[in-house]
Amino acid sequence: MGAIVLQVKNISKHFPGVLANDHINFDLRKGEIHTLLGENGAGKTTLMNILDGIYYPDEGEIYLNGKKVDIRSPFEATKNGIGMIHQHFMLVDTLTVLENVVLGLESQGFYLNKKKIAERIKEISQNYNLNINPYAKIWQLSVGEQQRVEIIKTLFRGAKILIMDEPTAVLTPQEADTLFKILRRMIKEDKSIIFISHKLDEVMKISDRITVLRKGKLVGTVDKKEIKQKELAKMMVGREVLFRLDRNPIRRKGEVLKIEDLETHNDKGIIILRGINFSLPGGEIFGLAGVSGNGQTELAEVIVGLRRAIAGKVYIKGEEVTNLCPKAITKEGTNYIPPDRLKVGLVPNLSTVENAILRRYDREPISRGIFLNYEEAAKYTRELIKQFNIMVPRENAPVKFLSGGNLQKLILAREIREEPALLIAVHPSRGLDVGATEFVRKKLLEERDQGVAILLISEDLEELLMISDRIGVIYEGKIVGMVDIDDANINEIGLMMAGVHKNPLLKGEENVKV
């Protein structure tokens, strides 16, 4: 392994109320893939944003090839040969690949010689098997391709150190493998890579060394060859982790949800669902897998009445509810855990109490004529807080000050307490720490055992495999495959998510048109 190219000494960074990085030490060698492992909120991204000049540290020093450097902007990071690929891609989607690549480059003259730049891009792209058309607009590319544009961008700038923030989060397993091949090729050319992740299996697969962070503090740096996955998990979380959840045998009841030939538009007015068919009995968790943008969130919105269906029908307990208003659909026993907690799930500036009663403010005993009975409301809220173990410092303070886990628990509590027949859960554990994730999953399993039909939409394959009874795969607005959990195979699901494997493995009455 090569010499140390980058060294971070005693870096600290505060944000209001949080110590995001607490005296962190870290080093990177030439030609290695060094993983930064930690849960959400461990401070990984903050540390990398410091290296990229987006944040400036309160304390500490950065050395590049033994020389102390002061990085005050992404521009200076680039000059120092550091390139960062953010979790949310820093691409302007109305511009072309080429335009994105040259954006912010000083070496270009006033007039852009597009031909010359395109040739350079093609050269880089061939060298690393990236395969990108320089004239394509970003919005026309798949997520995997966009990521490759990000890689080209950093290489075009002559980056020697590449920082990748959770690059596989948006990829199918196959796309991730392609990415790993590209990364291996890059370290052969003496580049160094910092890989940020919280997925243990891929960390074990790709890293040379691993540095673990927890709650802003450094836990330690280890060599991959000298550590097992389980020990790594313990380092990351600080306690033993359950890799499996116990679950009771399935007891299916009568059909609760039935979807027939459903079609709808997305926000841009483009058809995003192209004939969805499935049915869901009570007592089952039906997991819907798919890369984001294939229509899964729109499907949830149509079912709960937030988006109009342009064709097809939705039945709940045998009654047609297509395009009814959300309130009417809720009345039929449907509840919803939306993907965006603070945008759709809760009203950020209302208090915990006011948010807790959003489903029943218009019913006795909380409503009394045109007035609200705040005592009853507070009583009900306290019940929820106790039952779901929600940490609420002040129940009359705006709800936006709660942590992600507590927000999600509040939504879960509010929706489950309505005793639904059908629960639609979209990304229920996204962005939560391990403890809260476990809690959410256990609650969903509990509801399933109570006989509730649950449609679980998630991009986290591990989660789907852990708690679903049946998994469907959605690709370009169609369900392209459906497997029973006992027959589920992660590779096969991955291929279907990528739209490669189009043979639906169907059982029973579901009739999927492909």
Place this chain on the structure above:
Amino acid sequence: MRPDAYAITIILLAATVESGTILLFPIIGEIFTERSGILNLGIEGMMIIGALVGFATAFMTGQIYWAFFMGMLAGGLASLIHAFISITLRGNQVVSGLALSIFGLGVTNFYGQEFVNLQLAHTIPQVIIPGLSQIPFFGPILFKQDYMVYLSYILVIITWFILFKTKAGIQLRAVGQNAQAADAMGVNVYKVRYFWTFFGGLMAGAGGAYLTLNCAPFWLDGITAGRGWVAIALVIFARWNPPYALIGAYLFGAINALQFQLQSMGTTIPSALLSMQPYFLTFILIIVATLLVKAKHIGVPKELGIPYAREEK
């Protein structure tokens, strides 16, 4: 004697170009300001400041081109108030822009008192371009104008080129579509926004100055008569693209020239109703433009009106 219809058409269309030029400058300016993510509703204010400064300079010095430049500069300086509030202080751009418009009307009302009802001895002189002005029909309409009109033609081409063919254009579009990404790529978001907001101010000032130095060479309170607001509407019609700005501005100019002509020929239609026509057209244009934008999925710059701050947690 009945005037020759052909001659009248030529006169009308030449007046259209003149009248449209008043708007073309501010529309182009605002296109660039908005492309950078800053909504400046202060055009009316900047225009009228430009109009008064231009008029006053011309009146006192007699230097007409110098006056045009001063009017332009005054508009630019006024825009810096808006830039400071919305970029540096990250204030509300709608409120700041409205305040700038009200400020402009108020301040010109105050300082313009001594100029009310005065008239300029000379307006911007006509410069006939040899050769081009001989082209039948188009020649006399487009090339028997003045330097400012010719400047506006060149401006349309240059700004289009800058927007789509140069580094500055890519930076501008990136900042307006995704400021965070632009920042991460090393583009100075604040600098880009200040620059193009200032440019927008210069152009608004130019439009105002052209009004009082050529089309209406006298001073009255509120002489811009809402043209600044029309310009903002026409930016949407132009879909943030300079060549379309030309169409929007000239359509407005045409109706304006026509109603003026009708009024001067003495029709029985009440003059107030005629004067309303250009503004009514603006309404129609904005409806058409909104439908077009929707149908073709041409987005407003995504960052429009949103202040940018790097360390937001």
